[in-house]
Amino acid sequence: MSSSITELDHFLIYAPYRTDEGIQQRRSAVIQEHLERIQRLAESKTLKVGGPLMDPESIASEEKRAVASCMIIVTPSYDAARKLIEEDPYYIGEVWDKEKLEITPFVFFKSFLD
Numbered sequence: 001m002s003s004s005i006t007e008l009d010h011f012l013i014y015a016p017y018r019t020d021e022g023i024q025q026r027r028s029a030v031i032q033e034h035l036e037r038i039q040r041l042a043e044s045k046t047l048k049v050g051g052p053l054m055d056p057e058s059i060a061s062e063e064k065r066a067v068a069s070c071m072i073i074v075t076p077s078y079d080a081a082r083k084l085i086e087e088d089p090y091y092i093g094e095v096w097d098k099e100k101l102e103i104t105p106f107v108f109f110k111s112f113l114d
Helices: 023-043 078-086
Strands: 010-016 047-054 066-074 102-106
Touching (some): 010 078, 078 102
Antiparallel strands (some): 010 102
């Protein structure tokens, strides 16, 4: 099992959803396109892991509620990571809150996935 640390080419993306009144309609309008893009990113190994973050208060209820997207991506630079996020249908479609979106360099410890 390898225990090496990779270069700083991994980025943790935290993309909270907007909370305004039209969010559910906007998300529904672009979710299929977003998921197809996510699938392509996973197949190309650009996306390491990702998914929705859930509202903890909704876990016990019948209706689970996602409040953000979270993912780890591999790109050659911060600028490339930002460009990749800005091209996503959730970004373009005003699903993600652009002011709260975070892109953080992430040191990926490979042994957890070996």
